[in-house]
Amino acid sequence: MVQVSAGAADSGDPPRSGRVRYIRDDIVPSAQRMVLGRALSARRTLLGLKQGEVARLLGASVSKVSRIESGQHQFKAQDLARLFTIYRIVDPAEQAELRQLAEEANRQPWWQPWSAVAQKHLQAVVSFEEIAQRIRVYEPLHLPGLLQTEGYARAVITNGTTQSSHQQALIDLRMERQRRFEMADEDKKLICVLDEGALRRRYGTPQIMHRQLEHLIELAASPRYVIRLAELDRYDLPVYIGSTTIWEFAARILPDIAYSENFDGGLIIQDEEQTDARKKVFDRLRQASLSPQRTVQRLKDLASSRYYR
Structure with a gap:
């Protein structure tokens, strides 16, 4: 299902730049x-x-x-x-x-082999992710897919509603997305705010969580990743932004696009005002979160105190 907000083309007038689409199981952009x-x-x-x-x-x-x-x-x-x-x-x-x-x-996209198991909104995400130059992301319930270890990804996917016969394929797709992100142009960056609540919420065994935290510490050493942590005991952080991804494209080949995922689909926001508002709230959240250096120290503390081997 694709729902388009008021203002889309109808009687021959061009669509406004402000399109908001909820994507579930129909043709996607x-x-x-x-x-x-x-x-x-x-x-x-x-x-x-x-x-x-x-x-x-x-x-x-x-x-x-x-x-x-x-x-x-x-x-x-x-x-x-x-x-x-x-x-x-x-x-x-x-x-x-x-x-x-x-x-x-x-051209047939590289993720075509997964099209039978990947939901339509996920295919749209991979499409934008592939050509975006900069990605900003905040997920309150679990870690973003581009940061997950295979063990953590398996725990998240098997804990969801995905058919058991599709689970391994979706794990493989997630790992391939990460590999392609790593192999992309060195200017491609992921700017991520981690939610401490998501890190304290256990997916899989303590060993899986420990390895996941180690992986985050390793990624934080790369200039391709900018990782900050939103502290759980801070009451004044704008976490109400919820699940949010913002794609920014080189040379303005496309305007910035915002995305919010929920239980059975995803909201793609192309409206410039709404996207800009989300960017501003995300930047407020990022600035109010721990610095990259303090984030690494908090990750180390969690690994040693909560998910020690």
């Missing part, structure tokens, strides 16, 4: 398709065309044009060629650039 859709939307806006006008010239529905621009529709060569005519794109270099974007958008 792909980051790669959104890059091309954003470029086409910008061209349409420059020409002063409404989606309804483009739909009529394209011989399609307004819904199709909206889905193309929002990254929910696979691009076809004939549609792109007709859009070149409608949008007066005659420069061979510009056409070649858009065809390249279309090729990337239609």
